Amino acid sequence: AQSVTQLDSHVSVSEGTPVLLRCNYSSSYSPSLFWYVQHPNKGLQLLLKYTSAATLVKGINGFEAEFKKSETSFHLTKPSAHMSDAAEYFCVVGRSGGYNKLIFGAGTRLAVHP
Amino acid sequence: DAGVTQSPTHLIKTRGQQVTLRCSPKSGHDTVSWYQQALGQGPQFIFQYYEEEERQRGNFPDRFSGHQFPNYSSELNVNALLLGDSAxxxxxxxxxxxxxxxxxxxxxxRLTVV
Structure with missing residues (x-):
């Protein structure tokens, strides 16, 4: 079985300060992990993915995440927040290969203040 | 390169009615999955189609059914709509x-059931 827990439902930061969105996962299999972003009234956009290669994954728009197996975590970070980063972020776990479904966390709403 | 296309973008239906939603996959993709995202929640897996057959199904009642066509496009059908199907x-x-x-x-x- 697989599950995802996003530890914060809301995160608020000032523009130019670091962003940390926390995610813990549970998986009976070697997981694939993703972060997706959803802007208001939009679909989901893939930020980055971990698929058992490098544990530090770099994504679009300056985001990165580190896979820590011992802590079952996959936290999303960005050194400096921009106003356009304000959105809903989803941590997602899947399984490599075959017919795969994605399990989404409940989401973290990121607010960025000037 | 066209991404995933869904139609219609918005829909209002009355309780008890039936609805059909349509999806054209990204060029080169052969598998289509459907997710339901209720307001303020993460997406929930409904089902997945490959080679015109349902391969996996989430915890959704039989009122939710689907189809995949030879060109890989897909439909999601929901019968006997409930207010809770708004998503x-x-x-x-x-x-x-x-x-x-x-x-x-x-x-x-965006489906609204009234």
């Missing part, structure tokens, strides 16, 4: 066995 319905496409590469999501269909 954003997302279609995602991928390549079978390559789901760890990430899914491509459409912008969704």
């Amino acid at each position: 954003l319905y997302l279609c995602a496409s991928s390549l079978v066995g390559r789901a760890n590469y990430g899914y491509t999501f459409g912008s969704g269909t």
